[in-house]
Amino acid sequence: MQDDAKGAPAPLVVGIGGTIGGVSSTERALRIALGEAAAQGFRTQMFGGADMARLPLYDPRATSRTPEEQAFVEAVRNASAVIISSPGYHGSISGVVKNALDLLEETARDSRPYLADMPVGLIATAYGWQATGSTIAALRSIVHALRGWPTPFAAAINTQVTRFDDEGGASDPAVVEQLRLIGRQVARFAPLSGGVAA
Incomplete structure (x- = not known):
């Protein structure tokens, strides 16, 4: 853990991405x-495919959350920036990535809800170019809906x-x-997010 000159923890970047069934190209890209x-x-802090x-399928009516759900939501609450990496499945993002993002509904009543005011880096991987473009477009739409700022550059692989x-x-x-x-851009723009909401 890195600290600033005053001993406070350095700002946090949370990575979300990967696939079920082992370390994937999507997850390797996110790690870079x-x-x-x-x-x-x-x-x-990274939340990979495993x-x-x-994370169970998101149920908005659930009265409690699993420890894994709580850890994910708390990490995003503490983040100054996020990087999302998704494979292109049938022209859009994967179900596991979408399910994780749906869980951010837990932050709806926070003083900083969802991904509000945070820079969000985007990565799409696919076996062919067509799905990379549509997956990046889907990610940008989702980040806008979650009130985040997609960084100027996105990687289509x-x-x-x-x-x-x-x-x-x-x-x-x-x-x-x-x-x-992408890593440099989220780092550059993170200070503009105003830090973590109390």
Whole structure:
């Protein structure tokens, strides 16, 4: 955990993304972006595919939340920025990513609801270009609905032509740089969010 000059914890960037069934290209891409945010002096916390698989389907009428749901919501409440990474499933975001974002309804009555005033970096991976574009468009619409600010740059990654490795890299250096740019942009714009709501 990094601290500022006064000993306070560094601002937090939360990463949301991945797929069920193992570490995916989507999750590897997210780790690169979060790694760059960490290099800019931010704390990071990631909710990957395995974490999202433990979230039950969102039920707005539920009177209690599981520990996993509570941990996810609390992390986003404490965040100064978010990065969302989704595979393109049938032209849009995956169900597990959407389910996690639906859970942010728990923050509706907070002084800072949803993703209000937060910079949000966006990543889409798909086996082909068509789904990357539509998935980025869907993510932007969702972030706007949640009152967040999508960063100017979003990464659309065609996994037909780009392969990720276990060492935190990818076969195309330009893709790695695009993901790092997302990390730098959320770090740059996070101070404008006004910090964490009380």
